[in-house]
Amino acid sequence: MPQRHIPQSKTTHADTPNKTRRAKADESTATFTFTVNGSSHTLSIDPRTTLLDALREHLHLTGTKKGCDHGQCGACTVHVNGRRVNSCLCFAAACDGDTITTIEGIGEVEALHPLQAAFVECDGYQCGYCTAGQLMSAVALLDEPIGPSDNDVREAMSGNLCRCGAYQNIVSAIQSVRATKPSSK
Numbered sequence: 001m002p003q004r005h006i007p008q009s010k011t012t013h014a015d016t017p018n019k020t021r022r023a024k025a026d027e028s029t030a031t032f033t034f035t036v037n038g039s040s041h042t043l044s045i046d047p048r049t050t051l052l053d054a055l056r057e058h059l060h061l062t063g064t065k066k067g068c069d070h071g072q073c074g075a076c077t078v079h080v081n082g083r084r085v086n087s088c089l090c091f092a093a094a095c096d097g098d099t100i101t102t103i104e105g106i107g108e109v110e111a112l113h114p115l116q117a118a119f120v121e122c123d124g125y126q127c128g129y130c131t132a133g134q135l136m137s138a139v140a141l142l143d144e145p146i147g148p149s150d151n152d153v154r155e156a157m158s159g160n161l162c163r164c165g166a167y168q169n170i171v172s173a174i175q176s177v178r179a180t181k182p183s184s185k
Ligand code: FES
Pocket: 065, 066, 067, 068, 069, 070, 071, 072, 073, 074, 075, 076, 077, 086, 087, 088, 089
């Protein structure tokens, strides 16, 4: 049984220190603005809304999946200011002024991100439910200071669970892209 684990390099947005928050909240609504996949959005929503629900329910970006909704599976992984986070653990209003990237923002059908192409090539998924989160973690991982081995990749990806058990092929896909990026740390 996989342990509950969020790797060191994967943090919740609440960890960001000394961040000025401009969200204005009354008893029932928080109004804030953030950039999602290059487009600015202003939302006035319940301040308890998670970033995951804001993306899916208010911006209709349903590529980001809800698995456990408790920070355990990584299906909801997105990037906030370039860092991978579990969006189910972030309040959307706390992302005021931030830059968010979701799976819809990293590639297109006609122009896949190299990792998306590698997942296809290496058969890195089965049902696909975890795949968006796996890809968002993997994209961030390319610029993180992790070691070169398969075990290093497994550790760095250990916050992303796959109930189909496609782990070995996911590692192969990631390593195939890392091998083409000599500048990766
Ligand atoms: S849905 Fe966020 S970690 Fe599982």
